[in-house]
Amino acid sequence: MHEITSILIDLFIIFTAAKIAGALFTRLKQPSIVGEVLAGILIGPYVLGWVGVPNESFIHLFGGDEASAHTALMLTLDVLAELGVILLLFFVGLETRVSELMKARGRALLVGILGILFPFAFGFAFMQLFGRTDLESAFVATAMVSTSIGITARVLGEIGVLHQREARIILGAAVVDDVLGLLLLSVVSSTAGGGVDIWQLLLTIIEVALFFIFVVLLGTRIVRRYSIRLERAPIQNAPLFVTLVVMLGFSALAGAIGLAAIIGAFLAGLMLSEAKERYGLERQAKPIYEFLVPFFFVVTGTKVDLTAFRDPQVLGLALGVTALAIVGKLVGGGLASIGLPTRSALVIGTGMTPRGEVGLVVASIGASFGVISGDAFSAVVFMSLATTLLAPPALVWLYRGRKAKGDESQKDSESRGSSHP
Amino acid sequence: MHEITSILIDLFIIFTAAKIAGALFTRLKQPSIVGEVLAGILIGPYVLGWVGVPNESFIHLFGGDEASAHTALMLTLDVLAELGVILLLFFVGLETRVSELMKARGRALLVGILGILFPFAFGFAFMQLFGRTDLESAFVATAMVSTSIGITARVLGEIGVLHQREARIILGAAVVDDVLGLLLLSVVSSTAGGGVDIWQLLLTIIEVALFFIFVVLLGTRIVRRYSIRLERAPIQNAPLFVTLVVMLGFSALAGAIGLAAIIGAFLAGLMLSEAKERYGLERQAKPIYEFLVPFFFVVTGTKVDLTAFRDPQVLGLALGVTALAIVGKLVGGGLASIGLPTRSALVIGTGMTPRGEVGLVVASIGASFGVISGDAFSAVVFMSLATTLLAPPALVWLYRGRKAKGDESQKDSESRGSSHP
Numbered sequence: 099m100h101e102i103t104s105i106l107i108d109l110f111i112i113f114t115a116a117k118i119a120g121a122l123f124t125r126l127k128q129p130s131i132v133g134e135v136l137a138g139i140l141i142g143p144y145v146l147g148w149v150g151v152p153n154e155s156f157i158h159l160f161g162g163d164e165a166s167a168h169t170a171l172m173l174t175l176d177v178l179a180e181l182g183v184i185l186l187l188f189f190v191g192l193e194t195r196v197s198e199l200m201k202a203r204g205r206a207l208l209v210g211i212l213g214i215l216f217p218f219a220f221g222f223a224f225m226q227l228f229g230r231t232d233l234e235s236a237f238v239a240t241a242m243v244s245t246s247i248g249i250t251a252r253v254l255g256e257i258g259v260l261h262q263r264e265a266r267i268i269l270g271a272a273v274v275d276d277v278l279g280l281l282l283l284s285v286v287s288s289t290a291g292g293g294v295d296i297w298q299l300l301l302t303i304i305e306v307a308l309f310f311i312f313v314v315l316l317g318t319r320i321v322r323r324y325s326i327r328l329e330r331a332p333i334q335n336a337p338l339f340v341t342l343v344v345m346l347g348f349s350a351l352a353g354a355i356g357l358a359a360i361i362g363a364f365l366a367g368l369m370l371s372e373a374k375e376r377y378g379l380e381r382q383a384k385p386i387y388e389f390l391v392p393f394f395f396v397v398t399g400t401k402v403d404l405t406a407f408r409d410p411q412v413l414g415l416a417l418g419v420t421a422l423a424i425v426g427k428l429v430g431g432g433l434a435s436i437g438l439p440t441r442s443a444l445v446i447g448t449g450m451t452p453r454g455e456v457g458l459v460v461a462s463i464g465a466s467f468g469v470i471s472g473d474a475f476s477a478v479v480f481m482s483l484a485t486t487l488l489a490p491p492a493l494v495w496l497y498r499g500r501k502a503k504g505d506e507s508q509k510d511s512e513s514r515g516s517s518h519p
Numbered sequence: 520m521h522e523i524t525s526i527l528i529d530l531f532i533i534f535t536a537a538k539i540a541g542a543l544f545t546r547l548k549q550p551s552i553v554g555e556v557l558a559g560i561l562i563g564p565y566v567l568g569w570v571g572v573p574n575e576s577f578i579h580l581f582g583g584d585e586a587s588a589h590t591a592l593m594l595t596l597d598v599l600a601e602l603g604v605i606l607l608l609f610f611v612g613l614e615t616r617v618s619e620l621m622k623a624r625g626r627a628l629l630v631g632i633l634g635i636l637f638p639f640a641f642g643f644a645f646m647q648l649f650g651r652t653d654l655e656s657a658f659v660a661t662a663m664v665s666t667s668i669g670i671t672a673r674v675l676g677e678i679g680v681l682h683q684r685e686a687r688i689i690l691g692a693a694v695v696d697d698v699l700g701l702l703l704l705s706v707v708s709s710t711a712g713g714g715v716d717i718w719q720l721l722l723t724i725i726e727v728a729l730f731f732i733f734v735v736l737l738g739t740r741i742v743r744r745y746s747i748r749l750e751r752a753p754i755q756n757a758p759l760f761v762t763l764v765v766m767l768g769f770s771a772l773a774g775a776i777g778l779a780a781i782i783g784a785f786l787a788g789l790m791l792s793e794a795k796e797r798y799g800l801e802r803q804a805k806p807i808y809e810f811l812v813p814f815f816f817v818v819t820g821t822k823v824d825l826t827a828f829r830d831p832q833v834l835g836l837a838l839g840v841t842a843l844a845i846v847g848k849l850v851g852g853g854l855a856s857i858g859l860p861t862r863s864a865l866v867i868g869t870g871m872t873p874r875g876e877v878g879l880v881v882a883s884i885g886a887s888f889g890v891i892s893g894d895a896f897s898a899v900v901f902m903s904l905a906t907t908l909l910a911p912p913a914l915v916w917l918y919r920g921r922k923a924k925g926d927e928s929q930k931d932s933e934s935r936g937s938s939h940p
Contacts, residue, residue, distance in 0.1 A: 101594065102601050103774030109602075110767040117764070121754040159594075160587050169580060170591035173522065174598050180523050181530075333542040338809055343538070346531040353524030385806045388759055466579075 101156040105174055108149040109393075112175075115141050116392030129253050129490035131395050135483070138399015150175065150400045175397045182394035183248050184349045184363040185387045190251040191367020192374055192383075193260050194269060196318050199368070202266040208434040209267055210274025213450050214282070217242040217426030224422055225474070228415065234474060236286050237464035241478045242423045244279030246454025246486065247272035248360060248394070253490045254449070257497045264442050268449040269364075271431075275450070276361050277306055283460060284356070290467040305355045309365070313348075317369035325373035337377035341370060342386075358456065398454065402483055406476040415473055416480035423481050424488070427451045445496050452489045457482035522577040526595055529570040530814075533596075536562050537813030550674050550911035552816050556904070559820020571596065571821045596818045603815035604669050605784040606808045609766045611672040612788020613795055613804075614681050615690060617739050620789070623687040629855040630688055631695025634871050635703070638663040638847030645843055646895070649836065655895060657707050658885035662899045663844045665700030667875025667907065668693035669781060669815070674911045675870070678918045685863050689870040690785075692852075696871070697782050698727055704881060705777070711888040726776045730786070734769075738790035746794035758798035762791060763807075779877065819875065823904055827897040836894055837901035844902050845909070848872045866917050873910045878903035 115137040123133030141148040152167035160166040199206075221239030230238075247269065254265050284302060288295050328336045345366045352362025374380055407413045431447030438446075461478040464470030470478075536558040544554030562569040573588035581587040620627075642660030651659075668690065675686050705723060709716055749757045766787045773783025795801055828834045852868030859867075882899040885891030891899075 102597060103771065103780060105594075105598050106601070106605075106767065106771040106774055106780055110764070110771045113767060114764050117754055117760050124755075159590060163584075163587065166581050166584065166587045166591070170587070170594055173526075173580075173591055174595045176523060177526050177530075177595050178598075180527065184527075333538055334545075335809060338806060339538050342810055343531070343535050346527065346534055350524065350527040350531045353527055359524060359527055382806050385759060385803050386810050388756060389763055389807050 101153075101159050104153045104156055105171070108171075108175065109178070111141060111149050112138075112396045113389075113392055116396045120392070127494075129256060129494055131249060131252055132487055132490055134392060134395035135399040135487060138396035139402045139404070140399075141396075142400030142402065144400075144403045144405065175393070175400070178390065178393040179397035180359065180394075182390040182392065183360050184345065185383070185390050186248050186252060186394065187360040187363040188345050188367040189380070189383070189387055190247075190255070190260070190269065191364040191369075192371045192380060193255075194266075194364075194368055195371060196314055196368055199266060199270050200314075202263065202270045205267050205434065205438075206270025207274055209271035209431050209446055209450065210278060212430035212434045213245070213271060213275055213427050213447075214243050214278050214430070216430035217423055218282070220422040220426045221419065224418055230471075230474065231469070233286075233290055233469045234464075234471065236289070237460065237470050238419065238474050238478060240279070240282050240286050241457045241460035241464070242419065242426065242453070242481065243275070243282060244358075244453065244456040244460070245272050245275050245427075245450045246452050246456045246482075247276075247364075249452040249454055249486050249489060250449040250493070252391075253493050257494065259497060264445045264449070267435075267446055271446070271450060273310075273361060273364070276358055276456075279456070280306075280357055283463070287463060287467070290464070290469050302356055306357060309351065309355065309357075309362075313365045313369050317365075318372050321369055321372040325376065328373075328377070337373075337379065338382050341377075341379055341383060344370060398483075398486070401458070402479070403476075407480065409473070412473045412476050416477040416484075419477045420481040420484045423453065423485055424451055441496060445493065448489055448492045448496060451492075452486040453482040454486045457485075522574070522580050525574045525577055526592070529592075529596065530599070532562060532570050533559075533817045534810075534813055537817045541813070548915075550677060550915055552670060552673055553908055553911055555813060555816035556820040556908060559817035560823045560825070561820075562817075563821030563823065565824045565826065596814070596821070599811065599814040600818035601780065601815070603811040603813065604781050605766065605770045606804070606811050607669050607673060607815065608781040608784040609788040609804070610801070610808055611668075611676070611681070611690065612785040612790075613792045613801060614676070615687075615785075615789055616792060617735055617789055620687055620691050621735075623684065623691050626688050626855065626859075627691025628695055630692035630852055630867055630871065631699060633851035633855045634666070634692060634696055634848050635664050635699050635851070637851035638844055639703070641843040641847045642840065645839055651892075651895065652890070654707075654711055654890045655885075655892065657710070658881065658891045659840065659895050659899060661700070661703050661707050662878045662881035662885070663840065663847065663874070663902065664696070664703060665874065665877040665881070666693050666696050666848075666871045667873050667877045667903075668697075668785075670873040670875055670907050670910060671870040671914070673812075674914050678915065680918060685866045685870070688856075688867055692867070692871060694731075694782060694785070697779055697877075700877070701727075701778055704884070708884060708888070711885070711890050723777055727778060730772070730776065730778075730783075734786045734790050738786075739793050742790055742793040746797065749794075749798070758794075758800065759803050762798075762800055762804060765791060819904075819907070822879070823900065824897075828901065830894070833894045833897050837898040837905075840898045841902040841905045844874065844906055845872055862917060866914065869910055869913045869917060872913075873907040874903040875907045878906075 116134045119133035119137035120130035123130050140146055143150040150172060152164070152171045156171060157164050157167040160170065218239045221242040222235045225235035225238050250268060250272075251260070254260050254268070259265055281299065281302065284299055288298070328340060333339050345363055348362035348366035349359040350362070352365070353359040370379060407416060427450045428444075428447035431450050432443045435443035435446050457478055461470060461475050461482075465475055537555045540554035540558035541551035544551050561567055564571040571593060573585070573592045577592060578585050578588040581591065639660045642663040643656045646656035646659050671689060671693075672681070675681050675689070680686055702720065702723065705720055709719070749761060754760050766784055769783035769787035770780040771783070773786070774780040791800060828837060848871045849865075849868035852871050853864045856864035856867050878899055882891060882896050886896055
């Protein structure tokens, strides 16, 4: 049981650090997730080493192989982090109405497409200037493409603007962005693996399309028509059970298709938003949210090794990739937002900026093919985290006129759980 | 991300199977946990193989080492299972008042001590008859000693008798039993490891004593006096935060001392029960309970390999160990219950019968020292599971006069969350 105990100690430290750092940053008028990610960096293996370091009995369990023990420990923490980000996107879906999302669909499509094209082009050109191979350049550029919507969603939720047009466009664009990013990754990985499999690519497109059509056209109707029968189901607390099953099931399905699991969680929330008032789904699922979500942000922080950036060349590469990742989304989002007020365009571009774990995943895949070098890998990690840390304060600043309301909704967790008018 | 997706699929299958099997068994008037454990056996690696089998990308992550991949996968599932059983015992603690527990302390101490002596003596003698070494006999006997209180607690909760005298005695005895079982395991492991370290043993006793004294004497008073200040704490939803921190912290602390983590969770619940009404702690933590608890029972089921018992000698050993484990607790509990009604004595003896994961842990430690042979290991696993599966229907049968009330409390999850008069 010793290795389980050591994981329990890690979980205790992570959860406590998250809440304390979050509260501290809220006091400093900063988004709490910045505090949580920084807490993760601090307690992680590269600084204090309080969490994420396998102990002796852990290493013994893997026959003395320290690398395997470390992989296994991070995997368990990653699973809790993944459940956390699934809950987060599920809640975002729950607060979104399909009809509102469809209203923003034209603009969202444009933001999604341009927000992919510009960062990819900038990233590819930059890596070519550094003399990298086509394949390495393509991998780094692909890592610069996909938005990690969880961070923006939480910040917009904390400010209390999830129901405004900009948020709808960002959420819709994030879905487009994730799908296109996935297709791009399929092409790049197939090239690295030997050649592009057109049939596999087509199959992925069809699976994704079917998933969306099912949720948007059928799923919401099924929920509207049949959710009332749940009251008579022979299962204890059937509404919460169905909620959790749909959430886990859609997440797993999205992962199995090759999408980010969180897109499945978002779709699950979207579908169930039709029944949320009847069963108080938000009130019921909120404690699970409060338990699991902090793990995502702290665990993301524990993966940062700041020492790699002592090397000036790595730092230069990292700063270049980061700057272009930001400018790419701002230009793409800005062009796509022509006709909207300037602040809206800036909010949309900034909201699409955080790359979070998506960039890290692409970089890991590139590394597993051996086509991405150590310094490019570090640069992508830096870019993922820098964009993630910079976007929240920028969004808060863009919404500074609304600060009073934002503070209010941060203090009262109940109001964050319910819908914002 | 592929290995995370495969774990998400496992979690989806486990959760869904748990709830469906639980509902089915409730319909059949059987305890739902029996359905959940059987579902685990069915979907686990030894029968259908739907869960607990690492996929290729998982194995790739561990450099092609299938054994390490399997260990890592089970570890992630075990962590969720452990969080589940922690929530379970936390709720049992929350429904227990220190004053009520103290009323039963004399009887609980007696049940605990005799319930350890008899199974140990029976088990040791039986293994000696089979011609095993002293050390192997001692390990098997130690594995027969400790009750896994989670199963009994959930069944008594489902029947709705957690506030009756028998339940108090069982819960108190389980604490005694766990502490003595721990000391016994320390002695046996030290002997296997080379010699008994008296100072280490004394240190353990002192740590355990301090933990209990803190919770019972100081903890409850601190909660009664200061919990009102939580309302002014600068943390979002401070009561739930404190609840989860104390629960995780006490569990980790118990594990660090060498106790079962669930004893820490029980003590955390006991301490916070003083503030539960004010903050609706049960209502708030209940969704987390409903999400995590099923994992414990299903994951326990996935570990059973029924094919080992095709060998008649293994089966004979297993049946003997199981029978003596049951008789030992019934005799010990019965002798300790002299003066109580016969049904109470039987409820107490039966309630102490399930060995659950505690037996499995002792067997694993014995195996890691190389002093417990394959067939004895299988016999202990069989005993752990058989006692776990037999006790719930036996308890339901002993309480058959109360069936109407039991059914009611099974249907309505809210009433199970709140206290039973």
